[in-house]
Amino acid sequence: MAGKSNNELEYRDLEPCEIEQVSELHEGSPQECVRVGPKGYYLPKNYKEHASDILSMELKEGDIFVASYQRSGTTWTQELVWLVANNFDYEKAAAVPLTHRYPFLEHSMFFDDTIKENAKQLFGDNEKTQKIMEIISTPALKILAEMPSPRFIKSHLPMSLLPPKLLDTAKVIYVARDPRDVAVSCFHHSRLFKLIKYKGNFRQTWSAFIKDLFILTPYFEHDLPSSIRRVAEFLGKDLTHEQMERLCEHLSIDNFKNNPSVNFEDLREFGMLDSREQFIRKGTPQKFTRVGPKGYYLQNRYKELASDILSMELKEGDIFVTSFLRSGTTWTQELVWLVANDFDYEKAAAVPLTHRYSFLEVNIENKHVEDNEKTQKIMEIISTPALKVLAKMPSPRFIKSHLPMSLLPPKLLDTAKVIYIARDPRDVAVSCFHHARLFKLINYKGNFRQTWSVFIKDLFILTPYFEHVKEAWALRDHPNMLFLFYEDLSKDLPSSIRRVADFLGKDLTQDQMERLCEHLSFDNFKNNLSVNYEDLREFGLLDSRETFIRKENNNFPLEIRDVEPKLAEELMKQFTGEHSGFVQVGPKGYFLPNKFKQEASHIYNMRLRRDDVFVASYPRSVYVHPIMKERFRIENMDSERKLELLEMVTQPATEQLADAPSPRFIKTHLPMSLLPPKVLETAKVVYVARDPRDVDLPAAVRKVAKFFNKQFTEKQVLKLCVHLNIDNFKKNNSAEGGPDEIYDAINTYDMAETVRAATNALKKTKHIHPAITDPKSKTKSIDHRNKGDEHYKAGKKRDALILYNKALAFAPNDSEEMMLAYGNRSAVMFNIRNYTACRLDINTCLSLGCPQELAKKLKKRSIATLPYIHEEVKLECKSRNIAVNYLFDFECKRNADVPSASADVAFEDRDGEKRVTACKDIRAGAVVAIERAFATCVTDNNTFTTCYYCNRMALRLHPCTGCCIALFCNSKCRFLCMKEYHRIECQIVDSLLILSVYDEPASVLMTRSAIKMSLKLGWDALIAASTEIGTSRMRTATVRQTYNSDEPLSMLSYDDNKYLMEGRMFNGSLLIKLITTNKAN
Incomplete structure (x- = not known):
């Protein structure tokens, strides 16, 4: 592919009718945009300043681009790609924001004089505002120039606006999404950012989108992905089943939306996100331009960045996460960064995503903004050109971009790896609408109808959407390009994680897969301060009505309708307790409490485990003995109520069950049609039907035993039938223990039940006496925390740290005491300069729902760690106090032949010698044998x-x-x-x-x-x-x-x-x- 310069790009101004339509979406005049290239990409006029730099950017071997049309799942894909490429380094992914791991290639083109003027009107012409604008307008190429390889780069530019030799050097992962979803997401995205001053409704947004009057449209010039597993293959990574499951959970939409490392929620702290959907601030919108033959709709300021982006210096190891905006980029950034960084979750939590990814095309000008130190600092960060940041970043560099491939460096794929995420354009448009409303600097006032109108008319930033996607799709078979679909990540996260890992050449264990899936789940991702831009709210840059990470659907397929008033009144007369009414569900009209509406989708879509056991029945089909209740309580870690919630639907049981250890025993009276659709493919279900005319208990016992692969003798069956006889069962109201309880417990193969029963029996026989035990204790937790405060004030940091750890050990789960202990410990971590641990403790404290005043204090502390996120004090101790001398030698002659530890080696016992022999060629770095103590303990x-x-x-x-x-x-x-x-x-x-x-x-x-x-x-x-x-x-x-x-x-x-x-x-x-x-x- 021949390279192109800025001068070779064709720029066309918008037609008067197009300008008029775009103007309806913003307060004041719209940001000046132009059509770029033969496809007429709709880009800010500022793109002209950056086009040459982007097209000629220096690519490096190992660069990974994640590209997509905006709001197509780019963030999601960025996270996926980064995690796979970085060996599932979840700690680093949590510590380093996605924006730091992925420079956004064309970011700076979005911040022109219009944005500057909007910021001035919103925050005043002071030092603070100037500083903020300086930060957010820094070209990504400057950041990339300093980044080490592999560099991860995000872009929403189409392939034709990226470096011509991109695929010769870098890997590109392109994410595509249904354009209807893209338009919806773009509508919300536009309303999110205050600086845009977006006021259009969705109809207007859709009109602009389909008319290629939305940024980076035409959409269909962007490419479409195939499957998520290709990410891992594309990056040369091998994923185990455990790594796949964990990455799926990490990237599930529930976890990902709450992940502060990727969801940009920190921008609310800076006031860049609007707090109310209807609140409008007047200002001068940005001007746009069409870029290239496809007419990408970009801000005028892209002209200043185009040359630098196109000619940026690529490095081996650079990783680009690119997409059309709002296509799952943040999710993908987090995934990619964690995989690429060996699952360094601590660093991912401590370092914001914006620090881990340079946003290639982001560059906000810092003139005429509020003049104070706080705002200036953030604006300095977010306006710094990505190329300046990249120039200083060590490899591998992670780069984010929403530019289409044609606006990225031509030789990008020759040097870097690119992950492109595509998303249903309908979801993209919705997400773009909320995103535009989120950031106050945009000043977006359009409704979704207006947003959709401009989206489909290619009058939304980076439109035309389909041109954006088609460019990446055309390059999907390049070895350095991984093309993903946002919808594939949502439906089958493990497969997507495995593709990213393969693409990045990483091997995943089952444990890594499970943890990554959990980390990327929607709930976790939304609350991840490292990705959700919440820090910007403190500066007034984010609208309180919107969040950076959003969930699009509740995914419950059946109709839920309210009961007719007369029938509801009759039903209410039948109950003396408090009830909020009833609903009828599905075509069969099942009667359920009104609160089922809130929990239906969570139950229907709950994540199942292979060893789950459901006991289902119509109410009162089986008598539940107190011993059974107690066993369920213990099996689920002292959380008795969680096993009744699927039936009563009074609390979100699925959230509590997610933390329960396996195997989980779950009781429900819901019909099978309202349970997870794959429950019979994954879990075991015992359904109990009651018929008083026909009772055959021995046959039922044998049937249950066969179902669980248990073999009972006739004596055991009869003994259990006597035990379960209804007369005996009702009389047996306690579980105090004794010979029968021990006898039965041993036969259940349940070690914990056996020990408990025997202990109770010993108490009765006077062999032992009750002792004072140490369960979870609110009082003890408070006492240890108060003592820790005293030691901290006295300067005894180590003693304070130990006492805060004690407070955590005794604190009840998810309690105020646990939240305060994490918050207090973060102060010690900050004081001893362990900034990563400090940020992780702060994130945990905030996730537990701390009071507003404490949250504000903690967020300030978190922001104070940003300049030092790469400076850590590590504590090492060679003495581990392991009582290995007490271990006994366990040997059994009949098991003398030890099975092979892997497919690479075998163990032999020959001529009195124990040998380890190779079964095949073993690659360098492969683990051949691991030696560890069978059991250890702490003094x-x-x-x-x-x-x-x-x-x-x-320490932590x-x-x-x-x-x-x-x-x-x-x-x-x-x-x-x-x-x-x-x-x-x-x-x-x-x-x-x-x-x-x-x-x-x-x-x-x-x-x-x-x-x-x-x-x-x-x-x-x-x-x-x-x-x-x-x-x-x-x-x-x-x-x-x-x-x-x-x-x-x-x-x-x-x-x-x-x-x-x-x-x-x-x-x-x-x-x-x-x-x-x-x-x-």
Whole structure:
């Protein structure tokens, strides 16, 4: 592809009738735009100043472009691409804003004299406003020039306006979206930003969009993507199932909308987003120009950037995330950055997305804006040309752009990687409408009808939409281009994550996939301060009516209609409690409480797990025993109510179930048509129907046992039938424990239930006495926090940090005490210059719903960390205080042949030697073997400064949600610990404390070893192995008596409650015996 200069581009002024239509969308005169190139892209006239730089920008090997028409899922794709390319570095993705990871290539063209004048009118002509305008108008090429490779670049420019050799050097991922959705999104996007002063309704927006009078239209000149999995393949990344699931959850729309690292909500702090949809500020709109043969609708100021963008210097490793605006760019930016940065979530949370991505074409002029230091600082940041920022960024550089491919450097794909996101133009238009209203500097006053009108007439920024998409689509087969669809990310996030990982050459584990999916979920993404631009609200730049991350649909397919008034009145007479009325759902007209309207979509679209068990029935089809309720409560981490919420629909049960450990037992009375449509493909469902004329309990027991692959003897079936007999069942109103409870618990293969029942039995037999335990305690949390405040004021930072960690450990989940503990700890982190941890604690505190005054204080602290986000103080400690000396050697001869650890190596036992042999050529960097302790524990004096799982000293610890004894250094350790043993240990903390297990490290290690062996081997194998070992220590008769006696408590009689195992004495040995014993009956 031959290169082109700014002089070679054709620019055409708008026709008078076009100017008249665009003027209706803004207060005052519209921003001056021109048609660019043969397709007549609608771009700001300012594009002329930047066209040459963009077309001739220096590309680098490794550059990754994420391109799309605006509002097509660009942000979503940026996040996806970045995460895959950066090895799922979620911490970094959370710490570094997407805008810092992806410079927005053509950003500066949007900020011309009109925007400057609007800012002056909104905020006054002062130093603050000048500073803000200086920041946001900085050309992306300046930022990219300083970025290291790989650079990630975002652009909404069509391919014809990007560097001609882009695909020879960089990778390009293009995202396309249904143009109807694009137009809707553009309508909202335009209303979002106050500086645009957008006043058009959607009809007007759509008219402008389809007439190629919207920025970057014509839309259909942008390319369309195929599938999300291609992102990973495109970037040369291999994704595991775990990485795919986590990235899907991370990028799900619920999590992504709440992700402050990508959703631009921080702009509300600066007053750039409008607070009310109907509030209009008068000003002079920007002027626009058509760029190129497709006539892209761009601000006039693009002319100043075009040359620099087209000729920008690309680097190997640059990563561009490009799209038409409002196409999922932020979501994609976060995804891409995390994958590319090895899932550095801490950095992603601490560094805003705007710092991780340079916005290539963003450049707001800083003249005539409010004159104060605060506004000047932000304007300096957001007006700095992206090329200046990129020039200083180390590789890999992450760059965001909404320019079409034709307005990006011609050799972009020769050097950089480009991820383009496309989205349904209808959704794009809606999103653009809200986006325009969000930013106050735009001064957008149009309604959606007006927005849609200009969108379809190519009078919205970067329109024509379809020309934008077609340009990227035409390059979709280039090895450095990954073309994504926003809709594919929404429907099948794991596949999209895997494509991004493959494209970036990254391998994903299942754990990484699951965590990334969670991180990118809509709810998490919307609340992620690193991406949602909320910081700008403090400066008055964001409209309070709008958010940067929006969710488009509730996705509940059935009709919900109110009950007729007369019928509703009759129904209300039947209830004495408080009811808000009833609705009828679906074609069959199911009667449900009125609140079902709020929860229907959450239930219908809830994320299922493979081991979920649903117990469904019509109400009163089965009697629920208190023991069953208690077991459900414990299985779901002390959250009894959450298991009734799907039935009662009084609280959002799906949110609580999302935090519950597996396996989850879920009770519901909803009909199958109102449950998740894939429930039978994923979970197990037990449906109970009641017929008083026909009761066959033994057959029902056998049927349930077969369903769960359990084999019961006739004796067990009969015993369970007697236990479940309705007369016995109603009389049994407590779960106090005893021989029968132990007997039944052991037969259920439930370790936690067995220990609890045995502990209760021991209390009755006077073998042990009740002890004071340490559950979650609001009082203790407050006490530790207050003491921490005293130490902090006295300058004792380490002591204060420990006390704040204690406050977190004891704080009830999602409580005010937990929120305050995170907030106070952020002050210590800031004081010791650990700015990443500080930002993460602030984000967590804000997500828990802190008061307005505290939130304002924390956001100021967060902003104060921005200049130092790359300066960290790391704490390392070689001494981990692991009580490894207490570990016993476990060996079983019948398992001498250890299975292969992977497909690369095998283990052999030959001639008395243990060998590891290669099965094939092993690539450099592949992990061949990992050696780690089977069980570890933390000494008492390090409990609140050391990770409960990996035993590393850590400053920022996260509490376990179910107990007060465990703190983890990151979510990965928490996940692995729960998976290996803590999900059992957490449920029986009270019993373990009563049995004095935590009195010495040996007891802790033996307990964890027993739990892990039980989970890994299964009970039958563990019983056989432990019996085999015990044979060498005890007489055969004693072993038989211990394991096979008909008296459940006879095992207490041996050696005064001390059991010899592997030559070590273990106080409280009842635990080991019970969880490794299966009664033969």
